[in-house]
Amino acid sequence: MTNRRVALASRPSGMIEDNNFQLINEEIRELDQGEILIQIEAISLDPAIRGWMNEGTTYIKGIEIGAVMRSFSAGKVIRSRNENFKEGDYVEGLLGAQTHAISDGKGLKVLDMSSGKLSYHLGVLGMPGMTAYFGLLRKGKPLKGDVVYVSGASGVVGSTVGQIAKIKGCTVIGSAGSDEKCKFLIENCGFDYAINYKKEELNKKLKEYAPDGIHIYYDNVGGETLDIALLNLAKGARVIICGAISQYNNMGNIQGPKNYMKIVTARGLMTGIIVFDYVEEWPNAVKEIAGWISDGKIKVKEHMVHGLDNYVAALKMLFTGENFGKLILIP
Ligand SMILES: NC(=O)c1ccc[n+]([C@@H]2O[C@H](COP(=O)([O-])OP(=O)(O)OC[C@H]3O[C@@H](n4cnc5c(N)ncnc54)[C@H](OP(=O)(O)O)[C@@H]3O)[C@@H](O)[C@H]2O)c1
Structure with a gap:
């Protein structure tokens, strides 16, 4: 099996350029004990990514050159050697801009899909x-x-x-x-x-x-x-x-x-x-917002872009205003 990922090739010195990124195909290795393989179905594109491309910020380290672009992503567990996750679970976390991710499960959330569809867990419920x-x-x-x-x-x-x-x-x-x-x-x-x-x-x-x-x-x-x-x-x-x-x-x-x-x-x-700073309290907030959505008090707008090849064009939209609603890349 092959993973396709967007890697940071160089740091931008202003607006992002195509040459700041590289698309890489690589073979997916076998899982070690405790690991899971996730097939990513949705990648969140957030303005913060621009800051993460710098050397470092005050609250989080910058993405290393060559590393997968940091992103909140969500997808399905397709192999598991970790007892806390089973095949078919939907999970969300900092899984990066790629088609597949191997994780030891730390920092990952198993999603309650009854509270909203997958992309909502990267946006209004994320x-x-x-x-x-x-x-x-x-x-x-x-x-x-x-x-x-x-x-x-x-x-x-x-x-x-x-x-x-x-x-x-x-x-x-x-x-x-x-x-x-x-x-x-x-x-x-x-x-x-x-x-x-x-x-x-x-x-x-x-x-x-x-x-x-x-x-x-x-x-x-x-x-x-x-x-x-x-x-x-x-x-x-x-x-x-x-x-x-x-x-x-x-x-x-x-x-x-x-x-x-x-x-x-x-x-x-x-x-x-x-x-x-509020991570411990997120679950209650997710419940409350999901309730407001189902009561029709909160409306959600999403902007979907398809294909990892369109990663850079999609990310640029955040800075030109071309996106209209939560920007999600479907790899
Ligand atoms: N502090 C935190 O923990 C935290 C966490 C998440 C997000 N944020 C911040 O929240 C903000 C909104 O994030 P979002 O995900 O909801 O993004 P978003 O609003 O979906 O996308 C960015 C939007 O910003 C507007 N924009 C771009 N350049 C602009 C400019 N020069 N002047 C005025 N508006 C401009 C564009 O809309 P227009 O068409 O209106 O120009 C664009 O669509 C961002 O600043 C992000 O960094 C902070």
């Missing part, structure tokens, strides 16, 4: 959904009547943040990069307002939709967007730094907030979230 849940609820502490603004709103993190905020009785404003994405936020996700930041004036629109200011700003974008959000804070506002996709390809020239003194005048709080 790491990004957990980011939305813990970032908003633990860091933002939304109160009924709060005005919540979320950027990068059409992605899995942003759309889940906005929909949980609606469940909590907040007024929700989202920004995204196309009319189609904005329409989805209003019509499917129940957002109160959506701003196409590519053609509307963000500051003007925020002032119109939140005349008394924003209580929670959930930042997925950073840069100019963060600065404009800071100009519009209500008293006691919480600013949650979740990501800064506008800055991930900026090497050594990251745009920091100029307007940070607005935190002082708002008597506000600016804080970060790393989803892995």
Whole structure:
């Protein structure tokens, strides 16, 4: 049997390029005692992968040159020499961008497929959904009547943040990069307002939709967007730094907030979230989100790309905005 994998060939110095990656075919070795072989059926493409391609980040080591591209992936156990996993189990974890993975089972989750289909366990019920849940609820502490603004709103993190905020009785404003994405936020996700930041004036629109200011700003974008959000804070506002996709390809020239003194005048709080800090609590959050999905309170949008050969083109979509919903590669 053959495994096909995407390996890191070189580190990018800005936007990712085709030559940063290499597709490799290799024979699958025999399993040792304690190991399982997984046939991967879905690979999650996340903005964080761009950071993992650097030498190292503050919370996780960079991918080694030659190693398989790190990814949360999900698939079926097709051989098992580990008593904790049986053939036919569906599992999810950091299994990489490849068709098959051998694992000793550490860090792998056996999936409860009754809570959602396989791809959901990489999105709304997986790491990004957990980011939305813990970032908003633990860091933002939304109160009924709060005005919540979320950027990068059409992605899995942003759309889940906005929909949980609606469940909590907040007024929700989202920004995204196309009319189609904005329409989805209003019509499917129940957002109160959506701003196409590519053609509307963000500051003007925020002032119109939140005349008394924003209580929670959930930042997925950073840069100019963060600065404009800071100009519009209500008293006691919480600013949650979740990501800064506008800055991930900026090497050594990251745009920091100029307007940070607005935190002082708002008597506000600016804080970060790393989803892995809440791993112990993920199972309960998965149950709660799965319940909201089955009650129709959370809508999910996915964007599937087929074929490992399309890995690079698909990964680039996250930085051009071509993806619309949780980006999943079917190998
Ligand atoms: N802290 C954590 O633990 C943690 C965990 C998971 C994810 N995150 C962060 O959460 C954020 C959202 O992740 P996701 O998986 O839901 O991604 P996503 O929103 O599905 O995909 C990225 C989106 O970002 C937007 N974008 C790209 N470049 C941009 C720019 N220069 N300015 C404004 N928007 C831009 C694009 O949409 P538009 O069409 O709207 O431009 C693109 O579709 C990311 O920043 C990610 O790093 C953090």
